Structures are given as structure tokens and as C-alpha cells.
Amino acid sequence: MSYQTIIEDNIDILVAGAGLGGTGAAFEARYWGQNKKIVIAEKANIMRSGAVAQGLYAINCYMGTRFGENNPEDHVRYARIDLMGMVREDLAFDMARHVDSTVHNFEEWGLPIMRNEKKGSYLREGRWQIMIHGESYKPIVAEAAKKSADKVFNRVCLTHLLMDESKENRVAGAVGFNVRTGNYHVFKSKTVICGAGGASNIFKPRSVGEGAGRVWYAPWSSGSAYGLMIEAGAKMTQMENRIVLARFKDGYGPVGAYFLHLKTYTQNAYGEEYESKWFPELQKMVGKEYLDPEVSHRTHRPIPTCLRNHAIISEVNAGRGPIHMVTMEAFQDPHLEEIGWHNFLGMTVGQAVLWAANDVDPKYENPELTTSEPYVMGSHATGCGAWVSGPEDLSPPEYFWGYNRMTTVEGLFGAGDAAGGTPHAFSSGSFTEGRLAAKAACKYIDDGKAEGIRVSDAQIARRREQIYKPLETYRVYSNEVVAGSVNPNFINPRQGLDRLQKLMDEYCGGFGVNYMTNDKLLNIGLKKIAILGEDLEKVAASDIHELLRAWELKHRFLTSESVFQHTLFRKETRWPGYYYRGDAMKLDDKNWHVLTVSRRDPKTGEYTMEKAPLYHLVGDVEKAPPEDHH
Amino acid sequence: MPTFVYMTRCDGCGECVDICPSDIMHIDKKLRRAYNIEPNMCWECYSCVKACPHQAIDVRGYADFAPLGHSVRVIRDEEKGTIAWRIKFRNGKKDMELLAPITTKPWGSATPKLADVPAPSKEMRDSQLLFNEPKYIRMDDGGLHTLQSNGLEIKKGVQY
Numbered sequence: 001m002s003y004q005t006i007i008e009d010n011i012d013i014l015v016a017g018a019g020l021g022g023t024g025a026a027f028e029a030r031y032w033g034q035n036k037k038i039v040i041a042e043k044a045n046i047m048r049s050g051a052v053a054q055g056l057y058a059i060n061c062y063m064g065t066r067f068g069e070n071n072p073e074d075h076v077r078y079a080r081i082d083l084m085g086m087v088r089e090d091l092a093f094d095m096a097r098h099v100d101s102t103v104h105n106f107e108e109w110g111l112p113i114m115r116n117e118k119k120g121s122y123l124r125e126g127r128w129q130i131m132i133h134g135e136s137y138k139p140i141v142a143e144a145a146k147k148s149a150d151k152v153f154n155r156v157c158l159t160h161l162l163m164d165e166s167k168e169n170r171v172a173g174a175v176g177f178n179v180r181t182g183n184y185h186v187f188k189s190k191t192v193i194c195g196a197g198g199a200s201n202i203f204k205p206r207s208v209g210e211g212a213g214r215v216w217y218a219p220w221s222s223g224s225a226y227g228l229m230i231e232a233g234a235k236m237t238q239m240e241n242r243i244v245l246a247r248f249k250d251g252y253g254p255v256g257a258y259f260l261h262l263k264t265y266t267q268n269a270y271g272e273e274y275e276s277k278w279f280p281e282l283q284k285m286v287g288k289e290y291l292d293p294e295v296s297h298r299t300h301r302p303i304p305t306c307l308r309n310h311a312i313i314s315e316v317n318a319g320r321g322p323i324h325m326v327t328m329e330a331f332q333d334p335h336l337e338e339i340g341w342h343n344f345l346g347m348t349v350g351q352a353v354l355w356a357a358n359d360v361d362p363k364y365e366n367p368e369l370t371t372s373e374p375y376v377m378g379s380h381a382t383g384c385g386a387w388v389s390g391p392e393d394l395s396p397p398e399y400f401w402g403y404n405r406m407t408t409v410e411g412l413f414g415a416g417d418a419a420g421g422t423p424h425a426f427s428s429g430s431f432t433e434g435r436l437a438a439k440a441a442c443k444y445i446d447d448g449k450a451e452g453i454r455v456s457d458a459q460i461a462r463r464r465e466q467i468y469k470p471l472e473t474y475r476v477y478s479n480e481v482v483a484g485s486v487n488p489n490f491i492n493p494r495q496g497l498d499r500l501q502k503l504m505d506e507y508c509g510g511f512g513v514n515y516m517t518n519d520k521l522l523n524i525g526l527k528k529i530a531i532l533g534e535d536l537e538k539v540a541a542s543d544i545h546e547l548l549r550a551w552e553l554k555h556r557f558l559t560s561e562s563v564f565q566h567t568l569f570r571k572e573t574r575w576p577g578y579y580y581r582g583d584a585m586k587l588d589d590k591n592w593h594v595l596t597v598s599r600r601d602p603k604t605g606e607y608t609m610e611k612a613p614l615y616h617l618v619g620d621v622e623k624a625p626p627e628d629h630h
Numbered sequence: 631m632p633t634f635v636y637m638t639r640c641d642g643c644g645e646c647v648d649i650c651p652s653d654i655m656h657i658d659k660k661l662r663r664a665y666n667i668e669p670n671m672c673w674e675c676y677s678c679v680k681a682c683p684h685q686a687i688d689v690r691g692y693a694d695f696a697p698l699g700h701s702v703r704v705i706r707d708e709e710k711g712t713i714a715w716r717i718k719f720r721n722g723k724k725d726m727e728l729l730a731p732i733t734t735k736p737w738g739s740a741t742p743k744l745a746d747v748p749a750p751s752k753e754m755r756d757s758q759l760l761f762n763e764p765k766y767i768r769m770d771d772g773g774l775h776t777l778q779s780n781g782l783e784i785k786k787g788v789q790y
Binding site: 349 | 632648649650651652653656667668669670671672673674675676677689691692693694695696697698699700701702704706713715717718719720721723724726728730731732733734735737738739740741742743744745747749750755758760761762763766767768769770774775776777780781782783784785786787788789790
């Protein structure tokens, strides 16, 4: 193969994937490292890449301390209850105390944030969300990142991290290929900030055929954050904590603004309130500490997202589906009706297309809701990701090893979906995490921690061969058959993805089995996924585009294997409504009030699992939230 | 909703190829025009539709659940700083036009160049502060929140 090898050397900070986390890292790194070499590698174009490519109509993480609204510890308490206690509170507090400065920068850069005309504060959708006209959210922040970076390599898909050969367990850069030219790219770098994405499309989606791309999280979120870091031997946390979303049916249009701002609500097919009747049984499963509707009503403590899903799932199973969003009242107000449509156009255009196609006018009918297939990510109402260090002034010893947001691999940092245990960061929090990681990465270099890194030509050559292997497999075997996609020697990336999704759905608790699994199913699934791993050595790519899909699939595979291991390890049902362990149907605080931490040995592929202690912020007094958000 | 490209409008300029986050807009080698090579990896994000200088790209709802005969069109204008939508229902009963701002500043003018701002002091480096902080946290002279300032402790074990 005639593809060139292009080496970019002497990089100080390599940003691996530039969604909101990566752009935050690249932007901030320039401030702390004005003479440092900062490089971005992104498989798409940073102007429209990552989960925010399409835009957003709200920023879901903003404290508003400036307007007397919330303090960081309020956010921690909210994330804690929503995730059934399982949060890295040092990281959450740290993100929350900086996130407002991120948002204030965004406003200065031209992001239109709506204002509450009466109060002069930002217009609140709910306690945590502020409303924006965010169609160009991504291009605006990408512009800032571009100004900070020395070079931006768009359309370079990173496949592996490079490892230092002079010191064990230290990162040395990354490699990948250009999805246009096919050229092999080598980035030798003192540090890597992983800003790559979480995983859509690892569980079988509800959509079929042409619609398979209509997933809640972007189809290009290929779990590369996890694929890259797991392969390098970084420890991961909370990978069992997949998320299921209750959304408008088929289009997966967002419901946040509908619930919070438009004051719509849900009911079953027969027009009845259904949620409260499932709560007494559910309370027995999870305990009063996590579900107490009376306390929630009195104190504005939210009912955890997963438990509300549980009520929907149970009601539908009882034969009283579908669940409807009652929009017919709110939509009589033309102003609210317009907001309802703008909300879709700003972040999920497909839902508007779908309603236009089906003549669904929410003014005259109440649209259907559904629960999605599961997703694995770390910035929404879930906290999958790498086990990272917290900041020195907040973190207890088990959570601290020198540099904020550094993984257990030296010099490798994580932000956004890549950092574990930090749910509810969303867009603004992910960007903030990128900023925190960038400052720490600069300090790591300035402290001399990245001296003497050595990468041999052999390592570079070995990765090159691995990267192009799917093209070679295709070249060697495709002519053995007359035509078509059936070949006894290989599978193509789509076939591999279908197999992965079916396996995850059936054995790991997808929608097809009502989110149910158990130890037996998980063990069978683990055997099957190991064999899929063998077959992925024989995945074939007919061109460079398919090579991209092949590597996305390999990242999804590594993510999925980790999800299996974590799900098997945590022997309890911590998040009913996200998934159920049929062999342990109760929440078990006695044994499992802990974070799960895993490591895959890069040499053997063997997993080791451990429990890490949970720490909670205490001593504060709950402040009553502002009564009126509008 | 998968995108498609009108034959008579596309001139093969490649703007859509350049912007598509999913790498599915490619140029057909024979026709020298763009098309969607992988509709089932399309998120209907409209990035290509917005980027097309000839309005040659449109969207037809996914065949597996969206009936034919609808339309959602868009024009994004960086100079005006606006985005204009038009939604037409299949039954023709609803035809909506919606307009929203996309920026409050002349496009691309307001992002800072951090290479040119004064370098942070040692004290700043040794603190927990980020660029523009503490000022930008509350837009006043207050400091950064710490456990101490907020009367907090971090404690191991089962706490609710």
C-alpha cells in the first residue's frame, strides 16, 4: 500500500477528538502553555463534530451563582441523587465551581443566551438549564479552539495511543489515518487529552433499516474515548452505568424543555397518571433514601431519571402504553408552541421532520414517548469513563494522583465522555473539564514529567500494519467469491456492528429484553463477545471509508466488552429503568455503595475488577431553589 | 432523516463532504456530484444542508417510519447571524416559518487569541483558577469555591 507516513513531532498537548471536551482543552491549553505546541486530531471537521454538531437549545449545566441561584454543592447533591449515589463528588464539585466562567466566556464569544427580561438573569428552563439559540454552538467554540491550536488535523481518525518505551504506563502520543487521503498519521506528544466520544449504536437500536442512524446520541459517537483508553490500559469506572432515555418516539426529540419550560406532563394511553402507582414497589427495591416521593414533593429533590424510566417501562409492560406527552394544553399558547418547535430545530431536527411527515401537530394531539436503547457515555445523566485524578484541594487520597483529570496512564488526560464519574456535565461541563485537563497537562509537562519519552520505529510500524489490516484482508479474500457481501474469510464493518448490537441487546440488557439481564446471560455474552473479538481481527474494508467504520467498530467492541465486565461485577440493581440484574433485583448499599473500577491488561486482554470507595460532600445546608424559573 | 442531493442543483463543490460529521457525503466519481453513501449512518443533523451554497441538499424522512410528502428546509446566514426554517406537513395543513439568531457578534470576531493575552503569574499557576477566573465565575471580585469556603467536608462511606 502506498499510503504515506506523516509524522508530527515534538507536540506538547495532543487533543484526541474535539467535541466540547476537546475544544475546551485546546482553547485553555494555550493560556497555560503559550509556547507549547498544541495539536488537535479529529475524525470529522471540528466546526461540526461531536455530540453538539447539530446544535443545542439549552445549556444544561449552569450554576448561576452570580444571580444567587445555585452553588456547586447544590449541583453535586442533584447529580448524586439522580445517579443513585454513584458520583465522583470531587470531580463534580470541581466542574461545577468553574462551569459558570465557561458559560460567561461563551456569551462573550457570541453564543446567544436568552435572558429573563424581568430579573436580568439568564432565562431558566429548569433549575439547572438555561435556554440558548445554539444552532452555532459548535462552530463558535471550535473557532476559539482553532485560534489556540498550532495545527488542526481534521478527518484524521485516531485508532491507538502511542506508549512510551522508556517508562512503563506513560503515554507518548497517538496514531491514526486520514479518512480522505488514507495516509498514516503519527503524533508524538508529551501528553494526550482524550476528548473523544461516548458510544451510540452498541446496543441494537429501535430503529431499523434506513433509520438505523436515528439514535439518541450521535451515530459518530463510536466509543472511541473508551476504545483508545482501554486499549492503552487505563482504568475505567462505572461502565455498567449505561443510560436509557425517555424521549419522543422514533425521532428521540428532547423532552427537557417540554417538561420544564412548557410544563407538559405525561400520561398513559388511557389518559391516566401512572407514575406514582409504581413507586411503592420501587421504593422497596431501592430504599427510601433514593425514592421518597413525599420528600421530593416537599423539597424539590428530583426523582432519579432511571426511576422515572422504570415507571414508563412498567406501565407499558402492563398493557397501558403508549405513554403520551400532554402537549395540547401548553401548545394553545402560540409563544410556547413556537418554543416547542424551535427546541427541535435547534438540536434534533429529525423530530420536526418526523412530525411533519406524520402530521403530528402537538397542539391537537399528544405525541407518543418511548424509552430508547441504552447508551454508554459520561456527560449526560450517567457517568461512564476513565478513572481520573481529582484536583489537589478537593480530592481524598484514593481519588488523587497528582494531576487533575489525569487517567491512571501517565500523561493521558480525559474530558467530557472520557472522564468517568462526572455525570451531568453536559456541553458546558465537558468544555470545562477540557479546560481543567489542559491546565493540568501543562503543569505535568512543566514539572518535567514528560522527559525522555521514547517511541521506537517498531511500535510505529506495528500500528501501521494493524491499521491497514482490514484493507489487506479485503484485498486478499474478496476475489475468492463471485460478488456480494458474503465471504467465508471475513465480515464487513456493518455485519460486525449488527452482530455486536444483537449480542449487547440480548445478553447485556437492551430494549429487546426490557433491559433485563443476569449473571448467566452476562457470562454467555462474554463468551460470545470474545469470539466476536477474534472475528474482528478479520474485519475487511473495501475502501478508506469502510476502514473508518472498521475502527469505529473496534472501539465500540472494546467499550462493549468493558460494559459486560462491569455489569457482571456489580451484583445488584442500582439503576432500575436503566437496567436490571434479574439475579439481584435490589439496590444493595451494604455491598455496593462503591464505584466500580476495571483495568484491561493490554498484553493479555484480561480484566481485573475492583471496588473504589465513595466519598460524599457533607456539612452543607440545602438552599431552597428559586420558586419561579421564568 | 437521510439527506439526498438534487441532480440539477449540485455542482460538486464538496462543501457537504467537508463538513459531514459522519463522513457519508461523498462525490460520485462518474456524475461529479455529491450523494449520501450511507443513509443508515445519517443523524439528520442538517450540517450538510446548511453548508450547501446551492440549497441542493434536502432530507426525506427515514423510510422505515416517516411517510412521504413533508418538508423541512433551512437557510443559515452567517453574515446576518440568523437561521431560517420552513416546516411543511404532509397534509398541507401546517406551513410554519421560524427564525432564530445564531450569534450576537459579527461572525468569528469575538473569540480571543490566548497566545496574545498576558501570561499567567506563578501564583495563578499554583492556584485552582482557569483563564479569566476568578472574575468570570460570578462577574464580581469573589473567589473560587472551596470546601472550606462553602462549609463542606468530603466523607467516605454511605451518606445520603
